[in-house]
Amino acid sequence: MHFKLPSLLPVAVVVAGSRLCYAALYQQLSDLPDIEFDFIVAGGGTAGAVLANRLSEVSRFQVLLIEAGPLDRGVLNIEVPYFALRLMGSPYDWNYTTVPQPGLNGRTLPYPRGRVLGGK
Numbered sequence: 001m002h003f004k005l006p007s008l009l010p011v012a013v014v015v016a017g018s019r020l021c022y023a024a025l026y027q028q029l030s031d032l033p034d035i036e037f038d039f040i041v042a043g044g045g046t047a048g049a050v051l052a053n054r055l056s057e058v059s060r061f062q063v064l065l066i067e068a069g070p071l072d073r074g075v076l077n078i079e080v081p082y083f084a085l086r087l088m089g090s091p092y093d094w095n096y097t098t099v100p101q102p103g104l105n106g107r108t109l110p111y112p113r114g115r116v117l118g119g120k
Contacts, residue, residue, distance in 0.1 A: 027071060037064040044117040069115035078116065088112045 026032050038060075041052040044067035052065040070091050077083040078092065087093050088110055096111040 025071075032064075035062060037062045040064045040066065042066055045114070046118070049118065067117045069117065072116040084114075085112070087114075092116050 039052075039055050039062075041048045041055070041063065044052075044065050048065060048067075052063050055061050056063045072078050072092060075092070077086045077090075089095060092115050094113045094115050096113055097108040098111050100106040100108055
């Protein structure tokens with residue numbers, strides 16, 4: 001059986017188009033479209049992002065991934081791996097500290113955790 005390329009092209013576009021997903025970034029809850037979601041994944045760290053991605057591979061699922069942190073586009077301290085320590089105490093850090101440590105004379109230590117899409 002022989003097929004001409006022009007006759008297969010519309011089918012390929014339809015199949016490829018049905019496998020694509022729609023993704024958008026919203027900074028305000030009021031900007032979200034008024035639709036129902038099958039899954040809401042809280043936390044866009046490494047596990048949450050992978051879980052949301054896997055769920056979104058099923059085309060009939062509507063998946064919402066939420067992250068508490070601010071938008072991080074163009075923030076050099078996030079983009080350069082060893083600059084991460086500069087983010088301690090910033091809006092991109094959860095600002096956690098440890099409990100007082102007996103071996104450190106009761107002092108606490110900063111425990112930096114990323115508050116952005118992608119987490120730590």
